[in-house]
Amino acid sequence: MSIEANEEFRPKIVAFCCNWCSYAGADLAGSSRLAYPADVKIIRVPCSCRVNPMFILRAFEKGADGVIMCGCHPGDCHYSTGNYYARRRMTLLFSMLDYIGVENGRTRVEWVSAAEGVKFSTTMNEFVEKIHSLGKNVRLGDLRCRN
Amino acid sequence: MQELIARAKELLANGTVARVLGWKAGDLPYNPEPAYFEKEEDFKDFVYNGFCGANLSKYMIEATKLEGKTLVCLKPCDTYSFNQLIMEHRVDREKAYIIGVGCKGKLDIEKIKKQGIKGIQSISGAEITDDAETLTINTLYGDKTIPYADGMLERCHVCKGKEHKIYDEIIGESKDTKDADRFDEVSRIESMKPEEKFAFFQKELSKCIRCNACRNACPACSCRKCVFDSNKFDSSQKANVDSFEEKMFHIIRAFHVAGRCTDCGECSRVCPQGIPLHLFNRKFIKDIDEFYGEFQAGEDITVKGPLTSFTFEDVEPSVVAERG
Amino acid sequence: MYKIAKENLPALFQRIAEGQDLILPISNGGQVNYGVWTEDADVDIETLKSVKSPKDAFFPQSENLYTCVREGKKLQITPEELQQKDFVVFGMKACDIQGVEVLDKVFLSEPVDTFYAARRQHGTIVAMACHEPEETCFCKVFGIDAAEPKADVATWLIDGELCWKPLTEKGETLTKAVADLLSDDAAADAKVENEKSAIRAIIDKLPYSDLSLEGWNGDALTEKFNSPVWEELYKPCLACGTCTFVCPTCQCYDIKDYDTGHGVQRYRCWDSCMYSDFTMMAHGNNRNSQMQRFRQRFMHKLVYFPANNDGMYSCVGCGRCVEKCPSALNIVKVIKAFQNQGGENA
Numbered sequence: 001m002s003i004e005a006n007e008e009f010r011p012k013i014v015a016f017c018c019n020w021c022s023y024a025g026a027d028l029a030g031s032s033r034l035a036y037p038a039d040v041k042i043i044r045v046p047c048s049c050r051v052n053p054m055f056i057l058r059a060f061e062k063g064a065d066g067v068i069m070c071g072c073h074p075g076d077c078h079y080s081t082g083n084y085y086a087r088r089r090m091t092l093l094f095s096m097l098d099y100i101g102v103e104n105g106r107t108r109v110e111w112v113s114a115a116e117g118v119k120f121s122t123t124m125n126e127f128v129e130k131i132h133s134l135g136k137n138v139r140l141g142d143l144r145c146r147n
Numbered sequence: 148m149q150e151l152i153a154r155a156k157e158l159l160a161n162g163t164v165a166r167v168l169g170w171k172a173g174d175l176p177y178n179p180e181p182a183y184f185e186k187e188e189d190f191k192d193f194v195y196n197g198f199c200g201a202n203l204s205k206y207m208i209e210a211t212k213l214e215g216k217t218l219v220c221l222k223p224c225d226t227y228s229f230n231q232l233i234m235e236h237r238v239d240r241e242k243a244y245i246i247g248v249g250c251k252g253k254l255d256i257e258k259i260k261k262q263g264i265k266g267i268q269s270i271s272g273a274e275i276t277d278d279a280e281t282l283t284i285n286t287l288y289g290d291k292t293i294p295y296a297d298g299m300l301e302r303c304h305v306c307k308g309k310e311h312k313i314y315d316e317i318i319g320e321s322k323d324t325k326d327a328d329r330f331d332e333v334s335r336i337e338s339m340k341p342e343e344k345f346a347f348f349q350k351e352l353s354k355c356i357r358c359n360a361c362r363n364a365c366p367a368c369s370c371r372k373c374v375f376d377s378n379k380f381d382s383s384q385k386a387n388v389d390s391f392e393e394k395m396f397h398i399i400r401a402f403h404v405a406g407r408c409t410d411c412g413e414c415s416r417v418c419p420q421g422i423p424l425h426l427f428n429r430k431f432i433k434d435i436d437e438f439y440g441e442f443q444a445g446e447d448i449t450v451k452g453p454l455t456s457f458t459f460e461d462v463e464p465s466v467v468a469e470r471g
Numbered sequence: 472m473y474k475i476a477k478e479n480l481p482a483l484f485q486r487i488a489e490g491q492d493l494i495l496p497i498s499n500g501g502q503v504n505y506g507v508w509t510e511d512a513d514v515d516i517e518t519l520k521s522v523k524s525p526k527d528a529f530f531p532q533s534e535n536l537y538t539c540v541r542e543g544k545k546l547q548i549t550p551e552e553l554q555q556k557d558f559v560v561f562g563m564k565a566c567d568i569q570g571v572e573v574l575d576k577v578f579l580s581e582p583v584d585t586f587y588a589a590r591r592q593h594g595t596i597v598a599m600a601c602h603e604p605e606e607t608c609f610c611k612v613f614g615i616d617a618a619e620p621k622a623d624v625a626t627w628l629i630d631g632e633l634c635w636k637p638l639t640e641k642g643e644t645l646t647k648a649v650a651d652l653l654s655d656d657a658a659a660d661a662k663v664e665n666e667k668s669a670i671r672a673i674i675d676k677l678p679y680s681d682l683s684l685e686g687w688n689g690d691a692l693t694e695k696f697n698s699p700v701w702e703e704l705y706k707p708c709l710a711c712g713t714c715t716f717v718c719p720t721c722q723c724y725d726i727k728d729y730d731t732g733h734g735v736q737r738y739r740c741w742d743s744c745m746y747s748d749f750t751m752m753a754h755g756n757n758r759n760s761q762m763q764r765f766r767q768r769f770m771h772k773l774v775y776f777p778a779n780n781d782g783m784y785s786c787v788g789c790g791r792c793v794e795k796c797p798s799a800l801n802i803v804k805v806i807k808a809f810q811n812q813g814g815e816n817a
Contacts, residue, residue: 205709266673354504363711
């Protein structure tokens with residue numbers, strides 16, 4: 001499991017995608033043969049509102065270098081209002097992470113509809129690039145998961 | 148205090164209440180404990196002074212499940228917590244008789260001891276009735292005098308005001324002891340560089356012993372079973388194994404009470420390691436105020452909390468990065 | 472009797488820390504706790520009580536037992552190594568040392584706890600007499616003499632000088648290693664005697680020093696266990712673990728597994744009888760009310776432990792719980808409550 005010194009840094013990125021828009025968007029990106037890095041691990045959730053702040057912290061605990069949450073555009077939520085609540089929660093949580101010194105580039109929220117395969121792929125490319133520039137996440141992770 | 152005792156005895160005698168929740172004198176000059184009084188003779192130990200800092204709203208969660216009404220002594224800031232508990236259906240208003248007690252700022256024995264005072268034998272000036280601005284402390288190593296304000300809890304320096312938000316009657320005068328801005332420290336941290344912020348919190352949280360006092364004393368932490376107490380959860384609630392665990396615990400603790408925290412300051416008061424836990428809660432309060440408009444939990448029970456409501460025009464999470 | 476000037480203590484610490492770990496009271500963020508000495512550590516030997524007791528040096532709050540790593544279909548199990556490096560704990564008080572004696576009874580009796588035993592074997596304790604005891608102290612009640620701690624080396628901090636007296640073989644070895652920093656001073660003996668009587672005089676004046684333990688022993692089990700006093704006493708308890716985690720003698724622990732994603736780490740961590748999952752078993756919990764859990768703590772300290780250990784109490788009167796309980800409950804209040812109720816229950 002150890003990373004050799006000369007090996008290129010491959011970030012671990014967790015993307016929480018809502019079932020109705022963003023996951024379908026990822027699907028479309030795939031079927032349209034749009035490339036995005038394999039470093040992104042998608043976790044499908046029923047709605048962006050399902051994402052508990054603990055999920056985000058857990059991802060970091062287990063070694064994620066960046067966490068992104070994708071949901072339907074505000075106004076388009078399958079359950080009408082889920083993403084509005086999620087928006088408030090994530091704003092506060094990301095602000096808190098920033099406050100305790102975790103670089104704010106490591107967290108991101110993006111609204112991606114089922115038709116936006118291109119947006120999905122560009123978002124992921126951008127995000128992976130950002131995490132590349134930030135490097136390994138050393139501030140928020142459980143040491144026991146490292147080796 | 149005599150007026151309070153007389154009234155409590157009267158309400159107990161005429162059957163309005165079945166018990167009184169107040170404070171019992173301790174065996175040292177500064178350690179009164181929360182206690183129930185059910186008989187007239189129990190009141191010989193009743194005390195209410197500057198060291199009665201505990202927020203009794205927390206005890207009302209269990210007390211209002213008992214038979215009959217409970218008379219509870221609440222300080223102005225405690226009433227916010229009680230209101231919040233009503234909103235969350237954690238207490239039964241019908242089973243509480245609230246006496247709003249006067250407050251001129253509560254004392255922090257740790258802070259007093261930090262000023263080099265030890266071997267305390269007696270303290271005068273802590274009584275709620277007197278207007279003395281100084282505490283005279285008689286110790287084994289000589290007498291010491293300090294201004295009352297120098298012994299006050301941090302939360303009293305940012306007092307929310309002398310008004311009781313909910314009560315059946317008020318006994319005693321209150322004083323607004325505010326002499327600082329509660330967001331000053333939060334703003335100071337916000338302006339630090341990421342590595343400085345990280346170093347600051349790492350240093351503070353490294354002291355955490357996972358005793359859970361902050362959680363258990365918090366009136367907003369009223370879950371029957373806390374997620375951190377679950378045995379299916381591989382982060383232990385009691386082990387300080389890795390610096391991550393403490394961060395996770397304190398972020399989640401503060402997040403779970405975000406929008407519900409009345410900033411009563413109990414978490415910081417009870418922390419045995421003196422961790423300024425209010426800095427987490429106040430960060431959320433400050434952000435909520437900035438993003439979604441001024442909000443004080445427990446002030447008005449008809450207003451929805453900021454995390455259980457939304458507007459279509461809310462800021463996007465990217466605001467955090469843009470703010471820099 | 473040897474002595475060293477207070478300003479030379481950093482040199483002493485540096486010397487001790489060569490080749491071994493030095494654990495001593497360090498101030499961090501306004502609180503004093505025992506920690507490993509480093510050159511930039513803010514050492515504080517003046518504060519009487521550390522927040523946490525120094526029992527961490529021998530019985531850490533969390534420690535790994537073994538690690539399993541999975542690679543493919545292979546499973547590799549690595550037991551944690553026992554303590555092999557010598558270390559010195561500096562500045563322990565008489566009560567903390569009695570606390571270690573209590574832990575010895577638990578961990579060194581059969582079956583011996585090897586992790587603990589290895590630490591005891593490699594640890595040297597340099598004790599410090601309590602210069603100015605505080606109102607929360609009640610070590611005298613348990614027959615502990617704060618003026619003359621019994622350890623490998625005993626020290627007294629008097630007027631800017633640390634008087635140093637080795638008491639055991641380990642203590643002699645340590646003294647030899649730092650001999651050139653110490654000076655021999657026959658006059659120090661008289662100074663130490665004066666300091667001892669001054670300390671004892673203060674202790675006699677402390678409010679808790681005349682506390683009576685009458686009626687608290689192994690024979691009092693059923694009478695104390697069934698007393699109605701507990702129902703009243705436990706009420707302010709918030710069920711946090713502060714008292715148990717600052718205590719120098721609380722020795723209950725839990726063993727847990729942590730899923731690292733590529734294996735498991737089995738570790739043990741202090742447990743607290745105040746917690747709802749204390750001694751949880753497959754069938755559930757055998758103490759399911761806070762009253763029962765609260766009672767457990769004090770019955771253990773004052774009844775069960777003396778019953779199994781020739782009358783030795785597992786409270787040492789350090790007073791940490793007295794200072795730190797968020798609800799101002801403590802063992803002294805418990806003892807007093809039973810005194811006051813004595814007549815009614817007899």
